[in-house]
Amino acid sequence: MELRHLRYFVAVAEEGSLTVAAERRLFTAQPSLSRQLRDLEAEVGAQLFIRNSRGVELTKAGSAFLAHARLALESAGEAVAAARRAARPAKPSFAVGFLTGQEVEWLRHVTHVLQPQLRDIDFRVSSDFSPAVGEAIQRGDIDLGICRLEPHPDVTYKVIDHEPILVFLPRDHPLAACSAIDTRDIDPALFIGYSTTTHILRGIVDRYFRDRGIAMLPTRFLDGVATGISLVASTGGVTLLPAYVEKMLPRSVVSRPLTGNAPVIEIAAGYRADNPSPVLQFFLEHLEQLIASRAGDVAPT
Structure with a gap:
């Protein structure tokens, strides 16, 4: 048969x-x-x-x-x-983890740098809170992380951008009529604070307020940008978040710059120096190309 x-x-x-x-x-x-x-x-x-x-x-x-x-x-x-x-010979894998939301900004630039390699590798992408991305790099679960400068002993970081921190508030909030906002005008009781998950952002904002003698009295706390946007939209509260969040806003939420010398937060490419991946080595050798690509993407016209 x-x-x-x-x-x-x-x-x-x-x-x-x-x-x-x-x-x-x-x-x-x-x-x-x-x-x-x-x-x-x-x-x-x-x-x-x-x-x-x-x-x-x-x-x-x-x-x-x-x-x-x-x-x-x-x-x-x-x-x-x-x-x-x-x-068929197995393709080498290359895993990249992004701070949730940053893949919107950076994935196309990462793939642009890796374009000569993509056909020959198993390319994997994930996203998570920044501490989880740092932990994944430390464990070797991912080869590259686009995240904050998370403190892990075996992770090396190269800063690829500095993002301004902006004010996010409801579209119908009285301060939304301002072209820039002084944090002294924000109602301390309506400020949305930060959980321990967002410890780097929280530290930067806390120092910013402390240097200006401002005491906020938050009763609501965000643990990620999606939660923060939702809290602003649903409670009428105000918070400070990195500029990349602007691209994820619903119509009911707007952003405004801070007056004066606004704080910034770093975004970095994290990796283990002992990772033998030739794809990682190729990426690191072309890191300036990544930074230039991103800079050209946001340059004013």
């Missing part, structure tokens, strides 16, 4: 017609197909089809045979696929 016999049998059983199966699925002559099916029935030792004026119907033996024939064809297909995969 050959696989083609099973393929012919399944096609006829599913179409219910020798003519349709021969012309539309098997691209063979009907007499040849009939002969192949007779040979199959002779080998099985049972009648598989009842032929009538409307086409063909499966006998009880044919119905029993159909399920196993499909399984045999599926297994044969899987065997071929497995052999082809084994014959």
